[in-house]
Amino acid sequence: MKPFAFSRVNDPAQAIKSAAAASTAQQGAEIRFVAGGTALIDLMKLDVEQPHQVIDINHLPLDKVENLSDGGLKIGALVRNSDLAHHSRVERDYAVLSQALLSSASAQLRNMATTSGNLLQRTRCMYFRDTHMPCNKREPGSGCPAINGFNRTLAILGTSEHCIATNPSDMNVALTALEATIVIRGAGGEREVPIGEFFVLPGDTPNRETVMQPGDLITHVTLPPPRAGAHSHYLKLRDRASYEFALASAAVVLGIDSGTIRHARVALGGVGTRPWRSSAAERALEGKSANAATFATAANAALSHAKPQGGNAFKIELAKRCLINALTTTATA
Numbered sequence: 001m002k003p004f005a006f007s008r009v010n011d012p013a014q015a016i017k018s019a020a021a022a023s024t025a026q027q028g029a030e031i032r033f034v035a036g037g038t039a040l041i042d043l044m045k046l047d048v049e050q051p052h053q054v055i056d057i058n059h060l061p062l063d064k065v066e067n068l069s070d071g072g073l074k075i076g077a078l079v080r081n082s083d084l085a086h087h088s089r090v091e092r093d094y095a096v097l098s099q100a101l102l103s104s105a106s107a108q109l110r111n112m113a114t115t116s117g118n119l120l121q122r123t124r125c126m127y128f129r130d131t132h133m134p135c136n137k138r139e140p141g142s143g144c145p146a147i148n149g150f151n152r153t154l155a156i157l158g159t160s161e162h163c164i165a166t167n168p169s170d171m172n173v174a175l176t177a178l179e180a181t182i183v184i185r186g187a188g189g190e191r192e193v194p195i196g197e198f199f200v201l202p203g204d205t206p207n208r209e210t211v212m213q214p215g216d217l218i219t220h221v222t223l224p225p226p227r228a229g230a231h232s233h234y235l236k237l238r239d240r241a242s243y244e245f246a247l248a249s250a251a252v253v254l255g256i257d258s259g260t261i262r263h264a265r266v267a268l269g270g271v272g273t274r275p276w277r278s279s280a281a282e283r284a285l286e287g288k289s290a291n292a293a294t295f296a297t298a299a300n301a302a303l304s305h306a307k308p309q310g311g312n313a314f315k316i317e318l319a320k321r322c323l324i325n326a327l328t329t330t331a332t333a
């Protein structure tokens, strides 16, 4: 690990001012916030991230879950994943989020990991984490060995010729199905970014993953009020039952009235370069009967643009079965 300066802040304005001096908020940022540290410190030990300055934000007052007047929920950036998963309103009204969080990592990691840190965790692509290998995301222009190499765990949706890395987070998939909004304070003031616009596709700049700018501090995430009568579910498929990232996952919210699907939100994990909302699947569901044939049509629609590489073609069928299973479970809840 390279030497770095460490400081602690008690005031969001102070944090933003310090980090605004960085040249980027993406890969290679010289100034970094640290929350739980379970992602950043890991990457610093591997020399993948080499910030000159690390700013501890754990003393900022951003660790509350609060009800909003419209019936929605405000989740502070520093709320720990375990606290969020077991929060009574999350368990009751946003079950898909609780389930996604509890399927992540391990109990110890969830006790440290925060909402904002989870949102911004980096890919687990093995070439990205090995500084002896080229990687366009870590070192723009150096190449992508994963495309013709070991890509079993990598993406089949939203890829480019420069990068096929998956977004590894489970929480992000649930937040996408719940249509969360990310609230950011930066040098220019506060802004609200719908989660569908927060993560960017790799295109020819895979080093750029989000719309974050230097100095930007995520302060909280908001969820809209739950749909009356809707049910939700998260299903994660992986190589072992715990402590493992998704090969494919599905977050589903369904509102069904007299057997007809009135409201559908669908997001996939483990298969996309960003948490993958599928409008095509939602269109195939809404207004249709909640039955096996409808679910199969939706799954085919969700994966119709999949572009597999040699080692990850199996994910197409896996993701379809995952989605069908999640829809079936939700519809019978």
Ligand SMILES: Cc1cc2nc3c(=O)[nH]c(=O)nc-3n(C[C@H](O)[C@H](O)[C@H](O)COP(=O)(O)OP(=O)(O)OC[C@H]3O[C@@H](n4cnc5c(N)ncnc54)[C@H](O)[C@@H]3O)c2cc1C
Binding pocket: 032, 033, 034, 035, 036, 037, 038, 039, 040, 041, 042, 057, 077, 103, 104, 105, 106, 109, 112, 113, 114, 115, 116, 117, 118, 119, 120, 121, 168, 169, 170, 171, 216, 217, 218, 219, 243, 244, 245, 246
């Ligand atoms: C062994 C292992 C297994 C795991 N398995 C899973 C899994 O199955 N599923 C899963 O989803 N995740 C998994 N994870 C990842 C884990 O969820 C993340 O490490 C964790 O959520 C990161 O949160 P943190 O608070 O520790 O982030 P940190 O390491 O503190 O920060 C991560 C990034 O976010 C930035 N950041 C943090 N807070 C803010 C803020 N408020 N504003 C702006 N920038 C901010 C930091 O600068 C840094 O770049 C695993 C991790 C490990 C080590």
Ligand code: SF4
Binding pocket: 123, 125, 126, 127, 128, 134, 135, 136, 137, 138, 143, 144, 145, 146, 147, 154, 162, 163, 164, 165, 206
């Ligand atoms: S898939 Fe992306 S992260 Fe992995 S080696 Fe290629 S460029 Fe790097």
